Amino acid sequence: MDSNVSAPDTKTTEAGIDLSDIVEYETELPRADEEAPEKRDKKETRTLLRYLENHLVDMNVDKYGQSTPEGYLREMLSLRDELMNFQTLMMHYECAMSEVQTKIEVLNRELALVQNRNPIESIKSRIKTPRSIFEKLDRRGIDFTVSNIERYLQDIAGIRVICSFIDDIYKLRDCLIQQDDVGLLEEKDYIRYPKNNGYRSLHLILEVPIYLTSGKYMMKVEVQLRTIAMDFWASIDHKMKYKRDIPNEQSITEELLYVAEMINQLDRRMIQLRDRINGPS
Ligand code: GTP
Ligand code: MG
Numbered sequence: 638m639d640s641n642v643s644a645p646d647t648k649t650t651e652a653g654i655d656l657s658d659i660v661e662y663e664t665e666l667p668r669a670d671e672e673a674p675e676k677r678d679k680k681e682t683r684t685l686l687r688y689l690e691n692h693l694v695d696m697n698v699d700k701y702g703q704s705t706p707e708g709y710l711r712e713m714l715s716l717r718d719e720l721m722n723f724q725t726l727m728m729h730y731e732c733a734m735s736e737v738q739t740k741i742e743v744l745n746r747e748l749a750l751v752q753n754r755n756p757i758e759s760i761k762s763r764i765k766t767p768r769s770i771f772e773k774l775d776r777r778g779i780d781f782t783v784s785n786i787e788r789y790l791q792d793i794a795g796i797r798v799i800c801s802f803i804d805d806i807y808k809l810r811d812c813l814i815q816q817d818d819v820g821l822l823e824e825k826d827y828i829r830y831p832k833n834n835g836y837r838s839l840h841l842i843l844e845v846p847i848y849l850t851s852g853k854y855m856m857k858v859e860v861q862l863r864t865i866a867m868d869f870w871a872s873i874d875h876k877m878k879y880k881r882d883i884p885n886e887q888s889i890t891e892e893l894l895y896v897a898e899m900i901n902q903l904d905r906r907m908i909q910l911r912d913r914i915n916g917p918s
Contacts, residue, residue: 685767686720722783727764727793732847733856734762734794740819741798741860744812748805753915756805758865762796791823791842792859799868802911803828803904806839806862813843813860820844822857828867834890835897836871838863866900 738760745757765773770790771781779785786793800806806828814821823842831837839862846853863871874893877883 681767682720685771686716719783723767723786726783726787729847729849729854729856730764730794730858732849733845733858734764734796736845736847737794737813737819737843737858737860738762738796740813740816741796741809744809748808754801756800756802756809758799758801760796760798762794765790765793765795791857794856794858796858796860797868798860798862800862800864802908803864804908806864809862810839810841814841818846820855828863831897831901834874835894836874837867837897837901838871864904866904870897870900 741757741760745755749755770786770793773790774781774785777789779789798806798809800809813819820843821841822844823840825840828837828839841860841862843858843860844855845858846855870893877886877889877893883889
């Protein structure tokens with residue numbers, strides 16, 4: 638299955654079908670994630686389409702013993718509808734992500750004025766790529782369908798908020814979830830209860846409404862809040878996770894845990910220092 642997911646570099650599939658028409662269904666919405674520019678999105682969609690198309694060819698042959706042009710066309714058209722639904726859903730997630738990002742930016746502006754310093758260092762947001770969605774569902778043995786994406790995945794829209802201080806994280810969290818149109822579906826406080834490897838962050842799964850011409854939709858957005866130091870740690874940890882056959886992996890894991898504790902001490906002492914300089918906020 639994986640071999641079918643590798644990025645194709647032409648618009649024609651192995652079965653000789655020209656994908657250009659179907660690929661035109663892609664929305665041209667700009668992505669908030671600078672690492673996923675339009676070009677990559679198109680490639681991702683084509684990858685996905687190729688996987689589904691190959692899958693359908695197999696289905697036709699296995700189920701009916703033959704692959705007729707009419708049957709094939711019918712399958713391709715239904716695939717086209719599914720692709721359209723997929724893109725609509727992604728657009729919904731993009732809108733929800735913008736809504737939550739704006740809420741966070743508004744809070745940052747207000748708190749900056751009141752406290753005379755920005756609580757937020759940076760905000761990064763991203764929509765999960767089709768490939769990553771596909772792989773996550775596949776790992777869990779769930780079929781790649783539009784309804785399954787909505788049902789089983791909570792991190793299609795993701796926002797990472799980097800703060801200087803731990804108390805700002807909790808202040809932002811409180812301000813966010815007390816808003817009338819923000820629902821808190823799930824919370825994982827890895828700051829109070831760090832993971833065994835030392836990972837610290839506050840994870841929220843929020844539900845917010847978006848209003849489109851066709852009505853109101855409730856969408857989930859994952860928000861991860863962490864300090865600059867925690868983010869630094871997580872980026873090194875992430876690099877290690879995706880690297881295979883690292884020599885001395887065990888000792889690196891131990892060192893990471895040790896450093897995580899140092900970072901925790903540092904974060905707490907920075908608050909004390911800040912308060913000694915400014916007085917408690
Ligand atoms: P997944 O979404 O499948 O990861 O499962 P989950 O929802 O149970 O996970 P959780 O909420 O604990 O973590 C979701 C996200 O947090 C991950 O996708 C990562 O971005 C981040 N994360 C969680 N644990 C770690 C960790 O140990 N190291 C790093 N670097 N990031 C982590
Ligand atoms: Mg998750």
